[in-house]
Amino acid sequence: xxxxPLILSVHDARVIAEEVYxxxxxxxxxxxDRGLSSRLMLGDEFRFDxxxxxxxxxxxxxxxxxxxxxxxxxxxxxxxxxxxxVQSTTNKIIYDLLxxxxxxxGLTNTNKLDTYKSLYMVYEELxxxxxxxxxxxxxxxxxxxxxxxxxxxxxxxxxxxxxDIDKRRHTRILREHQEELASICEQLLxxxxxxxxxxxxxxxxxxxxx
Numbered sequence: 001x002x003x004x005p006l007i008l009s010v011h012d013a014r015v016i017a018e019e020v021y022x023x024x025x026x027x028x029x030x031x032x033d034r035g036l037s038s039r040l041m042l043g044d045e046f047r048f049d050x051x052x053x054x055x056x057x058x059x060x061x062x063x064x065x066x067x068x069x070x071x072x073x074x075x076x077x078x079x080x081x082x083x084x085x086v087q088s089t090t091n092k093i094i095y096d097l098l099x100x101x102x103x104x105x106g107l108t109n110t111n112k113l114d115t116y117k118s119l120y121m122v123y124e125e126l127x128x129x130x131x132x133x134x135x136x137x138x139x140x141x142x143x144x145x146x147x148x149x150x151x152x153x154x155x156x157x158x159x160x161x162x163x164d165i166d167k168r169r170h171t172r173i174l175r176e177h178q179e180e181l182a183s184i185c186e187q188l189l190x191x192x193x194x195x196x197x198x199x200x201x202x203x204x205x206x207x208x209x210x
Contacts, residue, residue, distance in 0.1 A: 004183075005190045008072040010098050013085060018061040018205045031070045031085060031207060063204055069098050070207070073190055084193055084208045091210055094192055097122045101189060105182050113141050113165070116174070119181045126188040133157060134181055137174070 013031035067088045074081050088095040104119030120138045123130070136153035139146055140163045146154075151161035157173060164170050193210065202209040 003076055004187055005076045005194070006074040007101070007186055007190065008074055008081070009070075010072075010102055011070045013068045013070045014065060016063045016065060016085070016204050016207065018063070020061055031065075031068070065204075065209075067095075069095055071098065071193060073193065082194075082197070082208070083206050084197070084210060085204075086193065086210055091196075093125065094189065097125060097189065101182075101185055104178075104185065116141060116178050116181070119178065119185050122185040122188065123181060126192065127184065133177065137163065137177060 011031070016031045065085065065087065069086045071084045071086055072081055073084065086095050086098065100118040100121045104115050104122065117138060120134060123134060132149075133153055136150045139150045140154050146162075154163060155161040157177075158170055160170075163174065165174065196210045197208050
């Protein structure tokens, strides 16, 4: 059982399609940035836990939205999920940071150094009480010239005043700090998103719109 909320997926979206059944109920909603000629092309799907209505949907309601990210989050300690659409027009910071989080988690093609730097961009923007070692690693990976404070922090953790990713021990320590940073960034993003989910938050189908 997971103790903290987990980000399951992030996708681009520009339209939402809702399945409308003869009785008027909406069973599921889909969000995508692709064409709607086939439901199989839809980029993200989040279904309710209840059984779908009997029969086929009588209509598909299409709603255009600004450039957005759909985020699926698994609540802590349960299998219940939350589907959220983060719009670029109203939540630009979170919208812009989500791709960096994906790169930092290694969910897109990038190298080891870029994954850490991507995570640190999220951390730097959202974390108030920052741990200096994360910044020191960021500087050590990015800049040939380092301050004495950075060198001291790196030496305390890595045993040397610079990071050498060709050394197995350094790679392991870097990976451990990156995993810790990724977990922190995930919770920072989830916290920002959940703080905006209120009883009167707009919804389309099963998506919260923020």
